[in-house]
Amino acid sequence: MSDKPTALGWLVFPLRLILGGLFILAGYLKLSAVPVFAGAIVGFKLNLPDHIVIGSAFVVPWVEIIAGAMLVLGLWTRAAAMLIGALLVAFIAMLGSVIFRGIDAHCSCFGKFEFPCDGPIGWCHIIRNSVLLGMTVTVGAWGPGPLAIDRESTK
Amino acid sequence: MSCSKQIQRAATLALAGVVVGAAHSIIHDPIKLRPDAPLPMPVPATSGGPVPQALGLEITLEQAWDLFGKGTPFVDARRPEDYESGHIEGAVWIAPESFMGGLPEVANFLDREAPLVIYCTGGDCDASHNVAAMLNQAGFKRCHILKEGYPAWVAAGHPTATGKGGMP
Known part of the structure; x- marks a missing residue:
């Protein structure tokens, strides 16, 4: 990779910051009310044992925060994008399963801020996560872009 | 950098999340997923009538x-x-x-x-x-x-x- 960022690199740069920031925010909002997020997971009716539900309610937000912070810093960018991509694929599959089974459940993906998707889980949530997945794939494929620790460390 | 190296790094980040999440769950107050059965209402000592039926959850x-x-x-x-x-x-x-x-x-x-x-x-x-x-x-x-x-x-x-x- 050359030291000078390309025009496309500068286009990817805001995507990396937005994605990272969104995942830090999503993790923080979930951690600010872990019982609410745990209750939301129960509402998905996946018949998971309680210890898995409670464990996921703590682990998922921390994975989001760590991966989001790595994206913002531009450190291990592709790996962080890969992890966020895997999370998003899992979220989309779970949301699809909730819609397919006709369950009236709340996402709690961004705490009480579900912009632009109001109300119970629906196609809006799937589309929103698919857009985020598209952004994640772009960042993962292109790399950190400018102003990234990854770039500094390879100089 | 090779794809396997990236997967290894992604797994490391996920593991970090698991460790921090597990530590957080230990220091956090216990989480209740289901409500307890309600306590029955106390019956006044002077009550002479029939004992009211306790209501369930x-x-x-x-x-x-x-x-x-x-x-x-x-x-x-x-x-x-x-x-x-x-x-x-x-x-x-x-x-x-x-x-x-x-x-x-x-x-x-x-x-x-x-x-x-x-x-x-x-x-x-x-x-x-x-x-x-x-x-x-x-x-x-x-x-x-x-x-x-x-x-x-x-x-x-x-x-x-x-x-x-x-x-x-």
């Missing part, structure tokens, strides 16, 4: 109507727009998301030792159970859930109200 419409007549507070756990368009008369709105910043303020006006009836839309709706579990955790020991939910209350012709009266 889930109560019927008739039992809820009886409690309504005794002035028991009702909690609406549905979405805010549903509450606004119609709710049980006098009910306050406390949905799962009301706990995002801790115990909702309105809960401080409710008696922790007295019965409380929580409802949502009945059927598959989990919100009343989630709210009951979180209120349990906050020390409310006599939470009852109107299993049939708001639709059954409306169908029975019991009193309802509209607007944001019981919302923060």
Whole structure:
């Protein structure tokens, strides 16, 4: 990779910051009310044992925060994008399963801020996560872009 | 850099999340996923009549109507727009998301030792159970859930109200 960022690199740069920031925010909002997020997971009716539900309610937000912070810093960018991509694929599959089974459940993906998707889980949530997945794939494929620790460390 | 190296790094980040999450769960207060069975109401020592039947966690419409007549507070756990368009008369709105910043303020006006009836839309709706579990955790020991939910209350012709009266 050359030291000078390309025009496309500068286009990817805001995507990396937005994605990272969104995942830090999503993790923080979930951690600010872990019982609410745990209750939301129960509402998905996946018949998971309680210890898995409670464990996921703590682990998922921390994975989001760590991966989001790595994206913002531009450190291990592709790996962080890969992890966020895997999370998003899992979220989309779970949301699809909730819609397919006709369950009236709340996402709690961004705490009480579900912009632009109001109300119970629906196609809006799937589309929103698919857009985020598209952004994640772009960042993962292109790399950190400018102003990234990854770039500094390879100089 | 090779793909396997990236996968290895992604797994390292995921593992870090698991470790931090596990540590956080240890220092966090225990989380209750399901509400406890409510404590029975104490029977006054001077009471000479029949001992009242203890109510379970889930109560019927008739039992809820009886409690309504005794002035028991009702909690609406549905979405805010549903509450606004119609709710049980006098009910306050406390949905799962009301706990995002801790115990909702309105809960401080409710008696922790007295019965409380929580409802949502009945059927598959989990919100009343989630709210009951979180209120349990906050020390409310006599939470009852109107299993049939708001639709059954409306169908029975019991009193309802509209607007944001019981919302923060």
